[in-house]
Amino acid sequence: MTVNEPLTFRTSRAVAAPALLRGVELDDTVVALKRAPASEPAVPLRFDPPAEAAPVQALPDPEPARAAPPAARRGSGRLYLVARSRGGLGATSFAVNLALGLQAAGRKDGRHVAIVDLDLQFGTVASCLDLPDRGGLVALAQLDAHPDAHAVRAALQPHSSGISVLPAPKRPIPLDAFDADRIEALVTQLLDLHDAVVVDLPPALVGWIEPLLRLADRVFMVTDLAVTSVDCARRVVDAFREDAPDLKVDIVVARERKPFFRGRIHREVAEALDTPLNHWLPPDPKRARLALDRGEPVLALAPHSAWARSIKKIVGQLA
Numbered sequence: 283m284t285v286n287e288p289l290t291f292r293t294s295r296a297v298a299a300p301a302l303l304r305g306v307e308l309d310d311t312v313v314a315l316k317r318a319p320a321s322e323p324a325v326p327l328r329f330d331p332p333a334e335a336a337p338v339q340a341l342p343d344p345e346p347a348r349a350a351p352p353a354a355r356r357g358s359g360r361l362y363l364v365a366r367s368r369g370g371l372g373a374t375s376f377a378v379n380l381a382l383g384l385q386a387a388g389r390k391d392g393r394h395v396a397i398v399d400l401d402l403q404f405g406t407v408a409s410c411l412d413l414p415d416r417g418g419l420v421a422l423a424q425l426d427a428h429p430d431a432h433a434v435r436a437a438l439q440p441h442s443s444g445i446s447v448l449p450a451p452k453r454p455i456p457l458d459a460f461d462a463d464r465i466e467a468l469v470t471q472l473l474d475l476h477d478a479v480v481v482d483l484p485p486a487l488v489g490w491i492e493p494l495l496r497l498a499d500r501v502f503m504v505t506d507l508a509v510t511s512v513d514c515a516r517r518v519v520d521a522f523r524e525d526a527p528d529l530k531v532d533i534v535v536a537r538e539r540k541p542f543f544r545g546r547i548h549r550e551v552a553e554a555l556d557t558p559l560n561h562w563l564p565p566d567p568k569r570a571r572l573a574l575d576r577g578e579p580v581l582a583l584a585p586h587s588a589w590a591r592s593i594k595k596i597v598g599q600l601a
């Protein structure tokens with residue numbers, strides 16, 4: 283494939299073409315992304331890999347492509363999913379710092395942690411860590427066979443903290459560039475290769491979330507206490523539990539210090555969510571801004587701040 287060819291993804295024939303895919307042609311097995319007229323929405327028109335991106339075919343793959351079935355067994359690592367009730371609350375910041383915290387806590391044991399940004403269209407894990415996207419997820423979406431350990435290793439990017447990162451594509455791709463089998467194969471490989479894997483989920487309830495829920499050790503639902511957010515959080519958790527009834531869900535209250543005494547609002551929210559309010563992330567707009575400007579998560583930037591300490595406390599509870 284050259285950089286001028288349209289990016290292609292295998293997808294199911296039955297896929298409906300939502301608004302996001304206008305300008306996309308569907309045939310039996312392949313969605314080809316084409317440049318859409320200027321009036322169309324700015325979601326993937328044509329894939330021009332960024333200058334720094336490794337070409338997709340450069341992923342070394344010495345073994346012939348095998349039509350491997352989705353991996354049947356679960357790797358030994360822990361899988362933590364991060365979901366959110368509404369945008370902009372700090373879910374990605376939390377996911378990134380959780381990965382860093384887990385890595386730091388397990389340093390003596392040589393623990394390896396990976397973070398995967400499955401917010402495929404607007405993920406910001408890479409910018410939180412000041413990393414470029416080298417096209418790993420796009421390459422994994424385009425493989426003929428489900429990803430094996432070799433392909434997953436080649437797609438991961440190292441970060442100076444020691445964690446491995448699979449960033450969201452620099453340019454948005456359709457959510458159905460992946461299907462449930464491929465996501466299951468990817469995550470199973472990641473769990474084989476790492477002691478812990480953190481996944482930043484997309485806001486949409488896509489079909490390929492199901493294997494993640496089935497394999498997850500815990501979901502962190504990041505929310506604030508506004509009625510609309512709590513309502514959304516409940517709907518998302520209910521939808522998750524339809525797929526995975528035994529799922530452990532921890533509520534992470536964003537932009538709130540842990541109260542000394544739980545007031546009426548806290549009791550009402552816990553009741554509405556049918557889950558205790560487990561964790562609290564205090565507001566820290568100055569450091570949040572600095573963290574983004576520097577591409578340095580708060581755990582590295584201000585490890586003794588209340589915000590960093592609250593994340594370390596959560597990490598400690600997972601040990």
Ligand SMILES: Nc1ncnc2c1ncn2[C@@H]1O[C@H](COP(=O)(O)OP(=O)(O)OP(=O)(O)O)[C@@H](O)[C@H]1O
Nearest residue numbers: 366369370371372373374375564565566567570571
């Ligand atoms: N504890 C905090 N206090 C103040 N601001 C924060 C905090 N955590 C994150 N932020 C800021 O909130 C904004 C959104 O953060 P982030 O991208 O982590 O949230 P998100 O929930 O993943 O958003 P999105 O819906 O875009 O995925 C960023 O500007 C970030 O710096």
Ligand SMILES: [Mg+2]
Nearest residue numbers: 373374401406
């Ligand atoms: Mg986010």
